[in-house]
Amino acid sequence: MKIFSSKPSQVGKENLPDVTCAYCHQKGNVDMHIFYRYYHLFGIPMFPHRRGGAIMCHNCKHVTNAKLFPIDLKERYLEIKSKYKAPWWHYFGSVSITILVVSFLSIRIFAYGTITLNKFLSSIKPNVIYKYSLSKKKYTFWKIARVNKDSVYYFPSNYQFSGTPPKEIDFSAEDFFDSTERLYLKSEFKTDFEASKIKKYK
Ligand SMILES: [Zn+2]
Structure with missing residues (x-):
């Protein structure tokens, strides 16, 4: 595993009942998948950076990336995509680190204040x-x-x-x-x- 890299996670999936697969020509088997890529540090999710999508046919397993969508599918993709936000856990690492750093500094500042005060009183x-x-x-x-x-x-x-x-x-x-x-x-x-x-x- 790389120390710092990004990986995709699926955030949404919707069936497209009216879409016919361009490869096996079956209707109703196509799902649209929405992904979010997130950065991770040692496997711990840090923050999301980019959304993407693809359609997949259950029947022939053919996958088409959103970049290759025809114009009508692209519009639906944009509409579906806007419904799915990155889940909270994509921020898990950065939020945890922030909490840890803030807690650590608060404790240090508090301890420093106590030492200074005790020194003064004595x-x-x-x-x-x-x-x-x-x-x-x-x-x-x-x-x-x-x-x-x-x-x-x-x-x-x-x-x-x-x-x-x-x-x-x-x-x-x-x-x-x-x-x-x-x-x-x-x-x-x-x-x-x-x-x-x-x-x-x-
Ligand atoms: Zn198919």
């Missing part, structure tokens, strides 16, 4: 400084005071800035951070991190 330690977004392009700093199981205490800064923070900031300056601890739940931290509102700064 990095919350006393004295670590975070850049906190107050509104669009307006920021301040938070310094972590202490960390509990589900909550974090921090010292907010009175300092606020827009855009990029200045290079030299004296975080150790007196009054840079408020001396009163504020409570923040880790779940809030998580939400803010996911919304890119909070980032580790130093």
Whole structure:
């Protein structure tokens, strides 16, 4: 079997009671067969690509390809052909591959997000400084005071800035951070991190 090639499959068959066989001259034994060629990869159908047809006589077994049909038969062929679509299984391989790839990527993205989040949450330690977004392009700093199981205490800064923070900031300056601890739940931290509102700064 070829790795990738196409093969025909019959999608429809109709008897033509009024047609006389051009070879054995018997009437009513001629059937029209409609085929769909589909591409397959290692025998797994990927997608359909072309419809075709032929007539076959049961009596003398003679087959005539649609390309050789006389004009009146060609019209009937076009009419019959339009009734038959490719079956779902002709798409089986390509649909399965798409589902697999999408699932795989979703799992990877989800796992990556979880790792990043866990890394972020475990990095919350006393004295670590975070850049906190107050509104669009307006920021301040938070310094972590202490960390509990589900909550974090921090010292907010009175300092606020827009855009990029200045290079030299004296975080150790007196009054840079408020001396009163504020409570923040880790779940809030998580939400803010996911919304890119909070980032580790130093
Ligand atoms: Zn015949």
